[in-house]
Each structure stands twice: as C-alpha cells, then as structure tokens.
Amino acid sequence: xxxxxxxxxxxxxxxxxxxxxxxxxxxxxxxxxxxxxxxxxxxxxxxxxxxxxxxxxxxxxxxxxxxxxxxxxxxxxxxxxxxxxxxxxxxxxxxxxxxxxxxxxxxxxxxxxxxxxxxxxxxxxxxxxxxxxxxxxxxxxxxxxxxxxxxxxxxxxxxxxxxxxxxxxxxxxxxxxxxxxxxxxxxxxxxxxxxxxxx
Amino acid sequence: xxxxxxxxxxxxxxxxxxxxxxxxxxxxxxxxxxxxxxxxxxxxxxxxxxxxxxxxxxxxxxxxxxxxxxxxxxxxxxxxxxxxxxxxxxxxxxxxxxxxxxxxxxxxxxxxxxxxxxxxxxxxxxxxxxxxxxxxxxxxxxxxxxxxxxxxxxxxxxxxxxxxxxxxxxxxxxxxxxxxxxxxxxxxxxxxxxxxxxx
DNA sequence: GTCTATAGGTGGATAGAC
DNA sequence: GTCTATCCACCTATAGAC
Numbered sequence: 001x002x003x004x005x006x007x008x009x010x011x012x013x014x015x016x017x018x019x020x021x022x023x024x025x026x027x028x029x030x031x032x033x034x035x036x037x038x039x040x041x042x043x044x045x046x047x048x049x050x051x052x053x054x055x056x057x058x059x060x061x062x063x064x065x066x067x068x069x070x071x072x073x074x075x076x077x078x079x080x081x082x083x084x085x086x087x088x089x090x091x092x093x094x095x096x097x098x099x100x101x102x103x104x105x106x107x108x109x110x111x112x113x114x115x116x117x118x119x120x121x122x123x124x125x126x127x128x129x130x131x132x133x134x135x136x137x138x139x140x141x142x143x144x145x146x147x148x149x150x151x152x153x154x155x156x157x158x159x160x161x162x163x164x165x166x167x168x169x170x171x172x173x174x175x176x177x178x179x180x181x182x183x184x185x186x187x188x189x190x191x192x193x194x195x196x197x198x199x
Numbered sequence: 200x201x202x203x204x205x206x207x208x209x210x211x212x213x214x215x216x217x218x219x220x221x222x223x224x225x226x227x228x229x230x231x232x233x234x235x236x237x238x239x240x241x242x243x244x245x246x247x248x249x250x251x252x253x254x255x256x257x258x259x260x261x262x263x264x265x266x267x268x269x270x271x272x273x274x275x276x277x278x279x280x281x282x283x284x285x286x287x288x289x290x291x292x293x294x295x296x297x298x299x300x301x302x303x304x305x306x307x308x309x310x311x312x313x314x315x316x317x318x319x320x321x322x323x324x325x326x327x328x329x330x331x332x333x334x335x336x337x338x339x340x341x342x343x344x345x346x347x348x349x350x351x352x353x354x355x356x357x358x359x360x361x362x363x364x365x366x367x368x369x370x371x372x373x374x375x376x377x378x379x380x381x382x383x384x385x386x387x388x389x390x391x392x393x394x395x396x397x398x
Numbered sequence: 399g400t401c402t403a404t405a406g407g408t409g410g411a412t413a414g415a416c
Numbered sequence: 417g418t419c420t421a422t423c424c425a426c427c428t429a430t431a432g433a434c
Contacts, residue, residue: 006399022309026225029427044432051428106305106369108223150405151374156388163362170306175350189355196395208418228409239410242418249412 009047011037013147018056025055025107028167046171062100069093070131086135087161094182095179096166106166132158146199153197160193161186208246210236216257220298224254224306241351261299268292269330282344285334286389288358293364294378305365331357344394352396359392360385 014054015036031050034041048054069092073085094101133154135147139145145153167173176182214235229250231302233240243251247253261334269293272284293300338344343393344352366372 031427032276032431039399040401041260041428042402045429046399095324102307105371106365108369109300152384152387155372155374156391159388160359161361161362161377162366163358163360164307166362166365167358170304172304175354185351185354188351189358192395193392196391229411230409238417239419240410241420243417244411 002119008039009035012044012047012054013041013061015056016054017061018102020058024099025059025103028055028058032053043114059100059103062097063104065097065100066093066104067128070128073135079105079135079142080144083135083139083194084190086132087157087186090161090166091183094169095183098169100166103168105162106169129154129158144197145197157193157197161190164189204282207236207238207242209239211243211246211253212256212260215253216260217280219254219257223298224258224302227254227257229253258299258302262303264296264299265292265303266327268329274332278334278341279343282338282393283332283389285331286356289360290364290382290385293368294382297368300364300368304361328353328357342398344393344396356392356396360389363388371386 012033016028019032021035026098028051031041034044042108044054048057048106059172065195069089073089075083076082112196133150135148136145136154140147140150164173165184166184168176173182173185177186202388211232215227215232218231225252229243230240232253233243243253247256252319268288269285272288275281275284332349334358335344335349335353339349340348363372363381363385367375372381372384375384
C-alpha cells in the first residue's frame with residue numbers, strides 16, 4: 001500500500017483506459033499499456049492477475065460513469081420530467097462515451113471479456129435497470145403512464161432508446177447525418193413512445 | 200472455370216461460413232478454414248485475394264438470407280398484415296440466424312471487416328430498409344398508420360425491433376428467459392408501437 | 399517491483415518447388 | 417493449383433536476475 005506502488009497501478013489503469021477508448025476493448029494489449037505507462041510488459045502482472053482482470057477494472061469504470069449520468073435525472077422536479085431526463089441522460093452518455101456504451105450494451109454475450117454490473121444473471125436486476133423501473137413506477141403512480149407491468153414497460157422503453165442509439169453508433173442510420181439531427185430524432189421518438197404509454 | 204476449381208472454392212466458402220457461424224467473424228482464421236477444407240493455408244490465396252475478401256462473401260450470404268426472410272412478408276393479404284408479418288420475419292431471422300444478425304446489424308462501425316449491403320453510405324437506402332419504408336407507405340395509404348415522414352416512421356419501427364432483438368442477443372434481457380417468452384414480449388411490444396402510430 | 403529474456407502460441411501473407 | 421517452408425508481426429504469460 002505504498003504510494004509509489006499505487007501510482008504505477010494508477011498509471012497502468014489510465015493508460016489502459018486511454019488505449020481502450022482509442023481502439024476498443026478487443027484490441028487492447030498489455031504490451032501497449034505497459035509501453036504507455038513506461039514500464040515493461042512483465043510489470044503489469046505485479047498489479048493485475050491477467051489481461052482480463054485489467055480490462056474488468058477499465059470497463060467497470062465505464063459502468064460507473066453510466067450510472068453517474070443516470071443519477072442526474074433525479075434533479076428534475078416531477079416523475080414525468082425525471083423520465084424524460086432519464087432518456088436525455090441516456091443519450092448523452094451514449095454520445096459522449098460511445099466506447100463504453102458499446103462494451104456495456106453491445107458486447108458479445110460469449111465474448112472473451114466478462115463484464116461487471118449489467119450481467120448479473122441471477123434473478124435480481126442490475127441497479128441501473130432497477131433505476132429505470134423505479135422511474136416507470138413513479139410515473140404510473142402519478143398517472144403519467146398507464147398502470148401495468150413496470151418491468152415490461154421499462155424493458156420496452158430501454159429497448160426503444162437502445163435501438164436508436166445502437167443503430168446510430170453502428171453507423172446504420174445513414175439518413176441521420178450528425179449528432180444534432182440524431183438528437184432531434186431521438187427526442188421526437190421518445191416523446192411519441194411516452195405518449196403511447198399514457199393512461 | 201473448371202468444375203474442380205470451383206468445387207474447392209465452394210468448399211472453402213462453406214467451411215468459412217460454418218466456422219463463422221460457430222465462432223463469429225472476429226475469430227475466423229484462414230488456417231482453420233483451410234484445415235476444414237482439406238487444403239493448405241496457402242491454397243486459400245488462389246481463390247480469394249485475402250481474408251477480408253473471403254469474409255465479405257460469407258457475410259454477403261447472411262445478408263441474402265435476411266432479405267429472403269423479409270420478402271416472405273409480401274405473402275400477407277393487407278398492408279397491416281404485411282407490416283406485422285414484416286416484424287415477425289425480422290424476429291425469425293434474428294432468432295434463427297443470430298451470428299448473421301450480429302454481423303449485419305451489431306458490428307463495429309470501424310471494424311476490420313467492411314460489409315456489404317446495409318452499409319452503403321451514399322444517399323440511397325439499402326434495399327431492405329427501402330422495403331420497410333414501402334410497407335410503412337402502404338400502411339399510410341391504407342390509413343393504418345398516420346400520415347407523416349415514412350422514412351422517420353420506418354426508422355422508429357426498425358429501432359424498436361432492433362433494440363429488443365439486440366438486447367436479447369446480448370443476453371441483457373435476463374428477465375426474459377427463453378425464446379417463447381421473448382417472442383411474446385416482442386409481439387406485445389410491436390402491437391403497442393403500431394397502435395401508437397395509428398391515425 | 400521492475401527488469402530482460404524467453405517460452406509458446408496465434409495469425410496473415412508470400413516464395414518457390416512441383 | 418496445390419504444396420511445403422518460411423517470414424513477420426503480434427500477443428499472453430512466466431522465470432529468474434537484480
């Protein structure tokens with residue numbers, strides 16, 4: 001727990017995250033991480049068990065960032081506004097952190113890298129999905145959304161925004177040229193969806 | 200154009216497609232393709248310029264399969280039924296050909312492998328998106344969907360079904376255990392969406 | 399803790415004999 | 417057209433000296 005040791009570890013982590021943000025998780029190599037950190041490749045193994053352990057730390061950071069975006073939605077005053085803000089923060093996260101979005105929500109299920117939070121696999125929800133379910137529930141209580149299965153409605157909303165965002169990130173929405181045009185389409189689409197969910 | 204030559208080429212292609220369906224496009228290697236075809240690794244280069252050329256053929260086949268699914272929707276009698284059938288065929292394709300779905304709709308924009316049909320990048324739409332736009336237009340003409348920007352409505356529908364399918368394929372819809380349960384959610388969701396688009 | 403050196407593996411692609 | 421042999425690049429991970 002000396003300061004020097006943790007500093008090297010921290011340098012490795014930030015170098016790994018920089019590289020990951022540049023080339024994507026699949027093409028991160030320990031050699032390059034070590035190179036950028038000014039240490040040898042072997043030194044990495046004094047701080048992390050293996051490549052996967054390092055990448056899990058890096059991806060976990062991405063998920064914490066995602067959670068921090070969502071939490072901002074709580075600043076809004078009413079359930080309806082919090083729901084809209086939720087969608088807005090989701091969009092902001094995706095546009096501002098496309099690599100993280102990709103790894104968290106678009107990674108291969110049987111990929112080499114096993115990730116953190118969203119992949120719980122037991123019965124419980126991950127905290128961020130639960131956050132959306134809670135927003136849905138309070139909208140139902142406030143009669144902004146028709147009563148029903150909150151989990152299903154949350155899944156429906158999530159799928160809708162994820163569909164838009166992921167097609168955009170994959171470059172398949174050729175018609176939507178720039179970020180501003182996409183944001184317009186996104187907001188319009190969310191408005192229509194929420195309108196359709198009214199009581 | 201001898202029969203023998205084309206036969207080897209065909210064996211390479213089917214072996215490549217088998218391997219690709221097993222391990223995904225990223226982990227296809229020419230060595231393994233050659234191994235399965237009973238030829239040496241060098242022989243591959245007599246039939247394909249390089250790895251990318253081979254994989255493009257393989258992925259193009261996946262796209263043709265996708266198109267064939269969509270076309271079945273034309274068998275339905277009315278515009279509304281054709282639209283529902285369209286969504287149904289989309290689901291069938293995804294469930295029955297998850298690897299192809301992944302490569303066509305969930306691949307990295309700046310990936311090593313450049314793909315065929317959907318990535319046109321010029322102003323024109325790819326044929327299958329245009330197919331959906333046409334279904335939307337005829338629904339508008341039949342007053343099943345409210346008049347408006349057909350491209351935008353098509354994008355909205357596509358995003359919605361893609362969101363559901365891709366989250367499912369990524370294993371992120373833990374709550375939806377099996378294919379049957381997912382199909383129920385999918386149909387219910389599509390019904391709600393189309394209901395919201397009525398005039 | 400960090401280094402050098404190395405083991406042991408993947409892969410794409412090419413040269414030249416047959 | 418197909419082969420063997422090879423080059424080259426890149427990677428994860430470990431052993432042992434310092």
